[in-house]
Amino acid sequence: MKRDHIIFLIGRIHYKAQRLLEREMKARGIEGLAPSHGEILGSLIFKGPLSMTEIARIIDRDKSTITALVGKLIRLGYVEKRTHEGDRRMALVAVTKKGAALKPAFVAIAMKLRTLSYRDTTDDERDELYRLLSKINGNL
Amino acid sequence: MKRDHIIFLIGRIHYKAQRLLEREMKARGIEGLAPSHGEILGSLIFKGPLSMTEIARIIDRDKSTITALVGKLIRLGYVEKRTHEGDRRMALVAVTKKGAALKPAFVAIAMKLRTLSYRDTTDDERDELYRLLSKINGNL
DNA sequence: GCCTTATAGTTTGATATCAAACTTTTTATG
DNA sequence: CATAAAAAGTTTGATATCAAACTATAAGGC
DSSP states (O other): OOGGGHHHHHHHHHHHHHHHHHHHHHHTTOTTOOHHHHHHHHHHHHHOOEEHHHHHHHHTOOHHHHHHHHHHHHHTTSEEEEEOSSOTTOEEEEEOHHHHTTHHHHHHHHHHHHHHHTTTOOHHHHHHHHHHHHHHHHHO | OOTTSHHHHHHHHHHHHHHHHHHHHHHTTOTTOOHHHHHHHHHHHHHOOEEHHHHHHHHTOOHHHHHHHHHHHHHTTSEEEEEOSSOTTOEEEEEOHHHHTTHHHHHHHHHHHHHHHTTTOOHHHHHHHHHHHHHHHHHO
């Protein structure tokens, strides 16, 4: 079989998913944001306030990148940043009301991506795919 | 937005694979190149001369991005660009001797990535993973 | 043969991203 | 304690990337 190109396949899927996320956000009036901003907003909406380092770990970017991304989200009014009480090195980032209001849109977009990508697959196949991808992820 | 969605997993795998490629290229003296440059070089080495548009399609980037990437590869002496005879709009990009000399390194890196990511998986699992990912890719 | 449309590629401007150097605060160690 | 090491963020500089506007060539319709 042609299993040589799995990483290549993964690259293409990743790229397409990112494009879809951008389109869907735009279609819901969440304009001017890259998928990375969406990942941050989604993390904050569903997990609550996070430090810069935690965000960096979750979305897998350099912390200096997070500085820039969160800066933009602050300028747009979606999130706010406060100094952590107890450890003044840390900054805690949390969604504002405007940011929290995006939750339904994020749920809808996640659902759409999920439905679309999983079209014509059985539950067993989904489980197996997830299991195998987890293994690959652990191997790297 | 469930963070254990496969698209999220795929994003992480993609990211890790890119990092690994960068490290491995660097370790073999192919310095100052991003994975995208590696993708272009690999395509040219294994498929032969390609036009800018073909490269853009293969590595899934905007054509203006290809202009910049190929420009760097030219500056570094790995590839050269000629006007296509017959259709003077097109440019044909081909590896130089210096570029062709990278073939063994690319083969080794591809092998390493493959071996590492597929560790502890059976042939059947690999086939199944490839089949499922192809389906997802088609769905998007 | 023209003129319109399509195609190949580049240029320009903006943004995401990383890495390295740096600042500030906290923790560890002798 | 005092000082060194670690950790959290930011700044700076470089590069990859995209989108839109542009140039140049080719193809098609009348």
